[in-house]
Structures are given as structure tokens and as C-alpha cells.
């Protein structure tokens with residue numbers, strides 16, 4: 148169990164994390180967890196452990212989750228094929244019912260029970276609870292896919308004030324009682340904006356934003372809004388990465404300090420991102436500081 152690290156090494160690591168722990172104490176961090184990054188219970192256990200730790204050191208963590216692969220799996224078991232248009236699931240009435248069962252029923256409660264088993268206090272909600280995520284039809288051809296019209300962060304704030312970790316599934320509603328299936332990256336970005344979060348962290352199954360999407364070693368550690376927009380124009384950012392990046396851009400333009408895209412499968416990637424000089428994945432900032440090394444996100448991490 149001691150591995151290659153001595154207790155002194157471990158104590159040293161903790162000491163180095165102290166300024167960051169102090170920095171983020173009392174701050175709001177919205178973490179989106181979903182997709183292939185949460186495929187196995189082992190991966191979920193690891194990420195939930197980190198979230199409990201963040202909560203215990205006084206960081207206000209909000210966990211927003213998806214579960215696209217699980218929805219697809221359940222639909223398949225019921226003999227229904229999944230169809231996506233620009234990354235969004237075409238959602239008929241039956242599909243939205245299944246999405247609700249999987250997201251608000253299974254995944255949400257599993258994550259809450261993981262957090263609690265690890266010593267955290269968590270409360271699970273869907274975006275429908277307390278009319279947190281009000282939505283309307285995004286595009287008739289997509290059925291019950293929701294476009295968020297209003298975020299009411301009240302229930303999340305209340306839960307955090309009572310000392311719980313809010314765990315929110317990406318469903319929305321309208322005044323007529325319709326339920327909407329909402330992309331979890333979008334839900335997380337809107338919630339982060341409504342909470343004026345210090346960080347929006349999108350966990351995925353790639354290292355972050357890559358200069359060459361087929362070369363994992365071409366990670367771009369940091370870039371600003373202007374650079375991000377020009378990478379979309381030049382086609383370096385394409386496909387499934389476009390909506391993800393657009394969520395980050397929207398969050399940064401609306402009250403969020405920094406957005407990070409990172410690989411949620413890497414052990415303790417959230418802790419590495421928040422508590423180390425180098426960070427993890429790609430950090431998107433409003434404006435890059437002059438004369439700052441792109442290889443080191445440390446100074447930015449202190450902002």
C-alpha cells in the first residue's frame with residue numbers, strides 16, 4: 148500500500164496543496180460527470196471519492212451528471228435504437244420517459260449512495276425539482292430535447308448551505324409539466340453561470356482539447372476565448388468537441404471564471420486540476436495573461 152511514496156512524500160504533497168485548498172475554500176465548483184468517464188463503478192468510485200474530499204475541505208461542489216451511454220443501453224434493451232443529431236439524442240415521448248428513469252432514477256441515486264458510502268452528505272435532484280431547469284422545445288425535429296430558458300439555482304444553494312453536495316441530473320421541465328432531456332454539458336454550464344462558479348469542469352474521456360484530435364499528446368493546456376473561437380474557425384475543434392467548447396464559452400461569458408475539459412478516467416484528475424501547479428486537461432480562460440507559459444497553468448490556478 149505504501150507503494151513508491153514514503154509518508155514524508157505524502158505529507159509534502161499535502162503541504163503543496165494547501166494554498167490551493169485555501170484558495171478554493173468557500174468557492175463554487177461545478178463538475179459535469181458523464182459519458183464514458185463514468186462507465187464503470189470503479190471509475191465512479193474514484194471520482195466520488197475526490198468530490199467528498201473537495202467537500203470536506205470546504206469547497207462548494209455541485210455535481211451535474213449525464214449518462215448518455217446508460218440511456219442508450221436501456222433503450223437497446225427495450226428494442227429502441229438511439230439516434231443523435233449534432234450530439235443530441237432524438238427524444239420521443241417514450242425516450243424521455245426512459246431518460247428520466249435512467250438519469251433521475253438510477254444514476255442520480257447511485258451517485259448519491261456512492262458519495263454517502265464514502266462519508267459525504269449528498270442530496271440528489273433532477274433539473275425538474277424546484278423548477279431548477281426550465282426548458283422549451285429546442286427543435287421540433289428533436290422531440291423532447293430541452294433548451295434551457297431559465298435556471299433557478301435556489302434549491303442548489305439551499306442544499307449547499309445545509310452542508311450537502313447537490314447531485315443534479317440533466318432533465319428540465321416547463322410550466323405545462325412536460326419533461327425535457329437536456330445535454331448534461333449544457334445543463335452544467337448553465338448551472339455554473341447561475342451560481343457564478345469559480346470553475347466549470349467538464350469530465351470526458353479524452354485528455355482535453357487537442358491540437359490534433361487523433362494525437363493524445365497534442366494537448367493544449369490553456370487557451371483563452373479568442374484563441375478558442377479561432378480554433379473552431381480553423382477546424383481544429385470539430386465534431387463532438389464543438390458543443391462542449393460552446394458550453395465553456397457560454398459559461399465564461401456568463402459569470403464563470405474558468406472552464407476545464409479533462410479526462411475523468413485519469414485517477415484523481417479533479418484533485419490534480421485544482422490542487423497542483425500544472426493542473427489537468429485544458430483550461431479555458433477569458434483572457435490569457437501576458438508572458439505566461441502555456442505549459443504551466445499554476446498562476447492561473449491561483450486566480
Ligand SMILES: Nc1ncnc2c1ncn2[C@@H]1O[C@H](COP(=O)(O)OP(=O)(O)O)[C@@H](O)[C@H]1O
Pocket residue numbers: 181182183234350351352353355356357358359360383384385386387388389391
Ligand atoms: N480538437 C479536438 N480535441 C479533442 N477532441 C476533439 C477535437 N476536435 C474534435 N474532437 C472530437 O470530440 C470528441 C469529444 O466529444 P464527445 O465524444 O461528444 O464527448 P462526450 O461523449 O464526453 O460528451 C472526441 O472524441 C474527438 O473525436
Ligand SMILES: CC(=O)N[C@@H](CCC(=O)OP(=O)(O)O)C(=O)O
Pocket residue numbers: 180181182183212213214215216218234235236246292293317328329330331332
Ligand atoms: C439531449 C441529449 O442528448 N441528452 C443526453 C443527456 C445525457 C447526457 O448528456 O449524458 P452524457 O454527458 O453522458 O453524454 C442524452 O440523452 O444522452
